[in-house]
Amino acid sequence: MKTKSLFFALFALLLGAPSLLLAQSANYKNPMSINASGQVKDGTGATVGTVSKDRMIMDAKGQKIAFVDGQGNLVDAKTGKKMGRMGKDGKTYMDANGDLMFTIKDNADETCDIVDANGKKIGNVHDSYKGSACALHCFQAGHTHKQ
Known part of the structure; x- marks a missing residue:
């Protein structure tokens, strides 16, 4: 048996x-991306969420999962817990412990590449949403609300 x-x-x-x-x-x-209209796409091109102009991050069902506050902190919308923050240079993002998660690299077009701490490209974001690039971390790390 x-x-x-x-x-x-x-x-x-x-x-x-x-x-x-x-x-x-x-x-x-x-890699994951945020396009010019704020749609968050996964590696297959499926829309997994959105980022609004006021930096609210929502899953594909429209549920608020996080937001970027006025100080550049990524905050869980449900618990209010700080998940990370933007660096003072506006191009680096750290997790809640202060460890580097990724950096933003400007491209010649209207997009920016997102590169992890090991130098691997993990995403792409339209230039108008680079202040909310940490939204990709929410989707990659599975911070979406479970139903």
């Missing part, structure tokens, strides 16, 4: 592994 269970678990793992690898490669090739 133990052998059947082990075989089934290995079989399920083998079936699921390719789809997990494809999902990871899609996100690597097409």
Whole structure:
């Protein structure tokens, strides 16, 4: 009986592994982005949320999940807990512990690349939303409200 269970678990793992690898490669090739209208897109191009001009971050269902306050802090809309903050230079973002999460790199067009602390491009944001680029952190880290 133990052998059947082990075989089934290995079989399920083998079936699921390719789809997990494809999902990871899609996100690597097409990082998350915030377009000119404030739509937050995942690595596959699906809209997963929005960022308003007043820096309110909402999931795809319109639920408020976070906002950027007047001091550049990313705040959880439900708990009021500070999740991170913008650096004084306006191009770096730190988590709540003060550790670097990512930096903003201006491009020649109207967009900015978002680069993590290891130098890997993790997203792209329209220039008009770079003050809210930390919204991508909410979606990548799964801070959306569960129903």
